[in-house]
Amino acid sequence: MLCRRSAGDASEYQMIASNVDYVAVVQSCHYDFNIRRLERYLVMVRDGGAEPICLLTKTDLVEPGVLASHLAQIRAAGITAPVLTVSNVTREGIDDIRGLLLPEKTYCFVGSSGVGKSTLINQLIGRELLETKRVSGTGEGRHTTVRRELILLEGGALVIDNPGMREFGIVAAEGGIAESFADIVSLAPGCRYRDCTHANEPGCAVRKAVESGEIGREHYENYIKLRKESDFHQLSYAEKRKKDRDFGKYIKSAKKDLDID
Ligand SMILES: Nc1nc2c(ncn2[C@@H]2O[C@H](COP(=O)(O)OP(=O)(O)OP(=O)(O)O)[C@@H](O)[C@H]2O)c(=O)[nH]1
Ligand SMILES: [Mg+2]
Ligand SMILES: [Zn+2]
Structure with a gap:
């Protein structure tokens, strides 16, 4: 009667996507990669009206063969969204990501806790603006980022860091x-x-x-x-929707302040 439901449900992603131009779905190559989940997220992002981008992080932690197998799975799934790989340690791939970010566009980074969203955004900024944390050996995140942050990069792109999604929520x-x-x-x-x-x-x-x-x-x-x-779940969902709507307005006003749109 209790069902485990993967969190970051469709409505959550669609709500995020409807407020931004691009959603970067971030998965770590290390423990986090899951092709089915990736596919699901991409559909949700498109449904929400944004363009998805796939980012695979922590390439330094896996053998080249593992990364190649992830990429092969992505190809086999027929995913057409851009796929970028990055290591925040060796910095390999950072410039490719930077090159992808267009001025005056908003990019929202989503994905499990601990996959390296904030670390990556810090790399893009060029300094340690966002708090990042050690994760446990299993790669399980600790929810370092607790609220959304909107950051304007030098190149003119707006980047949004998000708290990692809970992976599972128990819902009756x-x-x-x-x-x-x-x-x-x-x-x-x-x-x-x-x-x-x-x-x-x-x-x-x-x-x-x-x-x-x-x-x-x-x-x-x-x-x-x-x-x-x-x-209780219904209630917190309603509250979340309101928060997302408020955040949408916040993005709009931030764009207006910057004379975008
Ligand atoms: N080896 C390796 N470690 C990384 C990489 N990127 C991030 N990390 C480490 O992973 C841990 C988590 O990184 P964060 O940037 O805080 O992860 P996050 O996705 O922002 O996590 P939440 O804020 O909880 O959602 C930190 O200890 C980072 O140093 C990477 O490319 N390679
Ligand atoms: Mg973070
Ligand atoms: Zn009754």
Whole structure:
């Protein structure tokens, strides 16, 4: 009934993409690379109305054969977006990325925590403006960047650093709840209120069934708990949408200040 859902869902990426010209989807060659996830992100970026760019980082940490295999997978998947590889350590590939960034365009960097987004942007700026951090040996990130940053590069491109996406979020899927709690759901039409949450409304048929022992109390409490979690997710999603909208306005005003658009 609890489903693991990969975070950075479609809406999140589309919201980001709709506010910028290009979205650089960053994956590390080291542990992070995943062709299916990459494909998914590219579709989401296009759906959001931006142009995707693929960036593979940490090339210094893998054998040339590993990098070649990643690139072969990208080719085999028919990905048409530009693909660039970079090492922030040897600096190989930095100039290619710099050369790609057009003045007066916005580039949003997204990807898992710890893949090197902030380090790369620091390289593009030419100094340590953004905080970057050591990651654990597994390559798992620590969420160093905690809020978005908009940076104007010397060449005139606007670059946006993002906090790394959570890889997994536990969400109680509404559909899953309905399936596991079919007994509760089937009683709902007997409740006084059509939108009864079965928590504390008067005339609730579900709570009546719990009182009478027809439905187990523990089973009922599980249901209420999962409903809450799923409602909580909805709420935080609404808040996130608002934040994204505000950020869209921020980009627009920043462009206006710079006389872009
Ligand atoms: N070996 C190697 N390490 C790198 C490279 N790029 C970044 N790192 C290291 O990876 C760690 C994480 O880098 P960050 O730039 O903070 O990663 P991030 O993507 O901004 O992470 P969040 O802000 O958490 O989303 C740091 O310790 C960097 O020094 C690279 O190309 N090669
Ligand atoms: Mg960062
Ligand atoms: Zn009810």
